Amino acid sequence: xxxEADSTSFLGLRPLPxxxxxxxxxxxxxxxxxxxxxxPSLRTKLLMAFLAIEMLLVSVGVIGLLSLREADQxxxxxxxxxQKIEAYRQMQHNTLRQLYGVSTALAFPNETTLAVVLRQIxxxxxxxxxxxxxxxxxxxxxxxxxxxxxxxxxxxxxxxDLIRGGRAAEAxxxxxxxxxxxxxxxxxxxxxxxxxxxxxxxxxxDASRQTYVKSQILVAAVALVSFVLTLVLGHAIxxxxxxxxxxxxxxxxxxxxxDFAQRIxxxxxxxxxxxxxxxxxxxxxxxxxxxxxxxxxxHKSQFLANMSHELRTPxxxxxxxxxxxxxxxxxxxxxxxxxxxxxxxxxxxxLLGLINDVLDLSKIEAGQxxxxxxxxxxxELVNVVHTSVEPLAxxxxxxxxxxxxxxxxxxxxxxxxxxxxxxxxxxxxxxxxDRGEVRIEVEAGVDSYVFSVQDTGPGIDEADQARIFQEFQxxxxxxxxxxxxxxxxxxxxxxxxxxxxxxxxxESRLGHGARFSFLVPARLEQQATxx
Amino acid sequence: xxxxVLVVEDQEDNRxxxxxxxASVGYEMIEAHDGExxxxxxxxxxxxxxxxxxxxxxxxxxxxxxxxxxxxxxRHIPIxxxxxxxxxxxxxKARAAGCDAYVAKPYSARKLLETINRxxx
Ligand SMILES: Nc1ncnc2c1ncn2[C@@H]1O[C@H](COP(=O)(O)OP(=O)(O)O)[C@@H](O)[C@H]1O
Ligand SMILES: [Mg+2]
Numbered sequence: 001x002x003x004e005a006d007s008t009s010f011l012g013l014r015p016l017p018x019x020x021x022x023x024x025x026x027x028x029x030x031x032x033x034x035x036x037x038x039x040p041s042l043r044t045k046l047l048m049a050f051l052a053i054e055m056l057l058v059s060v061g062v063i064g065l066l067s068l069r070e071a072d073q074x075x076x077x078x079x080x081x082x083q084k085i086e087a088y089r090q091m092q093h094n095t096l097r098q099l100y101g102v103s104t105a106l107a108f109p110n111e112t113t114l115a116v117v118l119r120q121i122x123x124x125x126x127x128x129x130x131x132x133x134x135x136x137x138x139x140x141x142x143x144x145x146x147x148x149x150x151x152x153x154x155x156x157x158x159x160x161d162l163i164r165g166g167r168a169a170e171a172x173x174x175x176x177x178x179x180x181x182x183x184x185x186x187x188x189x190x191x192x193x194x195x196x197x198x199x200x201x202x203x204x205x206d207a208s209r210q211t212y213v214k215s216q217i218l219v220a221a222v223a224l225v226s227f228v229l230t231l232v233l234g235h236a237i238x239x240x241x242x243x244x245x246x247x248x249x250x251x252x253x254x255x256x257x258x259d260f261a262q263r264i265x266x267x268x269x270x271x272x273x274x275x276x277x278x279x280x281x282x283x284x285x286x287x288x289x290x291x292x293x294x295x296x297x298x299h300k301s302q303f304l305a306n307m308s309h310e311l312r313t314p315x316x317x318x319x320x321x322x323x324x325x326x327x328x329x330x331x332x333x334x335x336x337x338x339x340x341x342x343x344x345x346x347x348x349x350x351l352l353g354l355i356n357d358v359l360d361l362s363k364i365e366a367g368q369x370x371x372x373x374x375x376x377x378x379x380e381l382v383n384v385v386h387t388s389v390e391p392l393a394x395x396x397x398x399x400x401x402x403x404x405x406x407x408x409x410x411x412x413x414x415x416x417x418x419x420x421x422x423x424x425x426x427x428x429x430x431x432x433x434d435r436g437e438v439r440i441e442v443e444a445g446v447d448s449y450v451f452s453v454q455d456t457g458p459g460i461d462e463a464d465q466a467r468i469f470q471e472f473q474x475x476x477x478x479x480x481x482x483x484x485x486x487x488x489x490x491x492x493x494x495x496x497x498x499x500x501x502x503x504x505x506x507e508s509r510l511g512h513g514a515r516f517s518f519l520v521p522a523r524l525e526q527q528a529t530x531x
Numbered sequence: 532x533x534x535x536v537l538v539v540e541d542q543e544d545n546r547x548x549x550x551x552x553x554a555s556v557g558y559e560m561i562e563a564h565d566g567e568x569x570x571x572x573x574x575x576x577x578x579x580x581x582x583x584x585x586x587x588x589x590x591x592x593x594x595x596x597x598x599x600x601x602x603x604x605x606r607h608i609p610i611x612x613x614x615x616x617x618x619x620x621x622x623x624k625a626r627a628a629g630c631d632a633y634v635a636k637p638y639s640a641r642k643l644l645e646t647i648n649r650x651x652x
Contacts, residue, residue, distance in 0.1 A: 309586065312636070317544035319637045324548060327640055329555045352637060372623070 042270045045240060049233050056226035063222055067215030074208035081201040087131045088194045092187055094123050099183050102159055106172055109163045117160055121153055138193060145189050152182045244272040248279060260287030301366035308359040312352065319348045357488040361471060364495045371499055371527045376415035378408045378442055378449060385422045386440065392430045399437040405444055412523040413500055421496045424489040425453040425516045431483050433457035452517040459508045469494045501528035534651045535559045537578035539569040541587055552640050566590025570598055573605055580650050581610045593628040600629035609650040
């Protein structure tokens with residue numbers, strides 16, 4: 001029961017429904033119509049912003065149209081005033097012509113000149129109609145004008161009658177005494193009208209100029225306001241979209257870097273808020289998954305460590321007893337038995353080496369191998385390796401040479417591990433070389449050392465050179481098969497060198513020996529992170 | 532009087548190897564099978580040297596070494612710690628616990644005897 005509950009939460013199956021249930025219950029009451037105001041979706045936000053900008057555009061348009069209409073009205077007004085002035089002038093003109101006509105008729109009293117005068121009277125009627133049409137607003141003055149005109153026409157008619165009756169002197173008298181002053185009065189009146197219209201026109205033009213300036217300012221102001229508003233809106237939108245996107249982006253980067261403990265905090269309550277919440281829950285699941293993987297890997301390397309201990313215990317007993325037998329503690333063994341015991345020893349030690357290599361590699365893989373960093377002497381390190389491989393080289397009649405610069409300053413690293421690496425390389429060189437020599441060289445760089453092991457063995461084909469650094473990879477030929485080994489040595493060397501932040505490489509041609517080199521920093525203060 | 536070596540080791544086969552080895556050079560061997568036993572036997576029989584395995588039931592070799600070295604009347608007894616092949620740290624741990632020498636398995640019988648003799652002559 002207990003175990004079952006554990007395993008479901010382990011897989012991350014349990015927290016999910018629990019979480020979604022919880023949020024559903026809590027939020028359902030808030031998700032009423034108020035919820036819409038409290039948590040506008042991204043779409044709503046964008047829509048609102050575009051609507052606001054649209055409204056600004058429309059308002060600029062409306063204001064423009066209104067100003068246009070006002071300008072149109074002003075223009076119409078000015079045209080009307082012009083018509084007025086023209087009509088007034090026509091009236092004055094016709095009054096003059098009448099005076100002239102009357103004078104002519106008096107000088108040459110005949111039907112032709114009289115007809116001109118009479119036609120002119122008709123013209124007056126027409127002028128009056130026109131004026132009273134275009135200047136409906138000038139009621140008081142127009143009435144006066146109309147009255148004066150009526151009188152003027154009456155006097156003209158009277159004069160025509162007098163001329164027809166041959167009373168030329170009376171007619172002249174009437175022209176002089178009545179018509180002249182009436183014409184003057186009419187001219188004064190119409191001048192008054194003209195002045196007024198002209199004043200109106202000036203005022204109108206003035207007003208329309210003002211209107212133009214005003215609407216210019218208004219449009220500019222509205223444009224400015226909408227510009228500022230658009231900026232503010234754009235800023236607000238980008239803040240509520242771009243900022244959370246960046247936060248989520250950064251969060252994902254941290255997750256990618258393996259930080260599962262972090263939370264992505266986004267103030268948004270829209271789709272981006274949901275996305276952040278989703279990323280957070282995914283991160284939780286990843287964290288659980290990661291933990292379970294870590295645990296599995298810990299179990300694996302614990303298992304390997306235990307198993308290799310269990311394997312080693314009986315093996316050590318086998319090695320121990322066979323050594324005692326060889327040493328003659330139980331009595332001197334006969335020669336045949338001695339050779340069999342030596343084989344037991346050799347195979348047993350080989351098996352132990354393989355077990356140790358597997359253990360090493362599995363610990364490195366599980367990230368459990370920590371370098372123990374300390375100062376060491378490069379010369380001493382090489383000497384230690386030299387001492388331990390000397391018998392092997394001597395067995396095969398190989399000459400073993402060392403070239404280490406004298407007086408190197410103390411280096412810093414994991415001496416035991418570096419010795420293990422060098423030992424593996426020298427061991428390989430001796431193992432695969434049947435005649436000639438093996439050289440161990442050290443070169444000091446600016447702040448690094450290069451350890452090299454050169455041999456006169458079979459060499460390695462270019463195609464195999466990259467492969468042999470991988471675990472369980474060996475060159476597939478009869479030489480390798482004859483020498484034995486599991487193909488773990490170089491893989492371990494490579495890991496050790498990489499943990500020191502260094503690198504390893506090989507220079508070799510088939511049939512011309514091999515040179516393995518690795519570079520490590522002279523003074524390593526902190527273990528390099530594994531890749 | 533022959534020297535007495537306390538062997539602390541839980542594996543009978545390993546004890547037998549040491550029994551045969553020590554007998555061949557005339558040392559007397561007394562035994563303990565775990566860390567607690569080691570403390571009791573060391574106190575009761577005050578051996579001349581202790582050969583201490585690390586992986587022991589109940590109380591491991593480091594802790595047993597530490598406790599023996601913490602007692603003034605037992606402190607003088609030399610302790611040689613025997614570990615399995617280990618990935619670093621074991622030697623430092625053994626030294627930190629206060630042992631006098633350190634031998635890694637698989638040891639050669641001859642080398643082990645050399646080390647033992649260094650403390651017994
Ligand atoms: N000095 C060398 N000369 C020729 N071949 C080599 C040399 N060192 C390594 N190799 C090749 O690389 C393979 C891998 O080496 P290694 O990882 O040490 O495994 P092992 O030694 O157990 O075979 C060897 O099997 C061999 O084929
Ligand atoms: Mg090898």
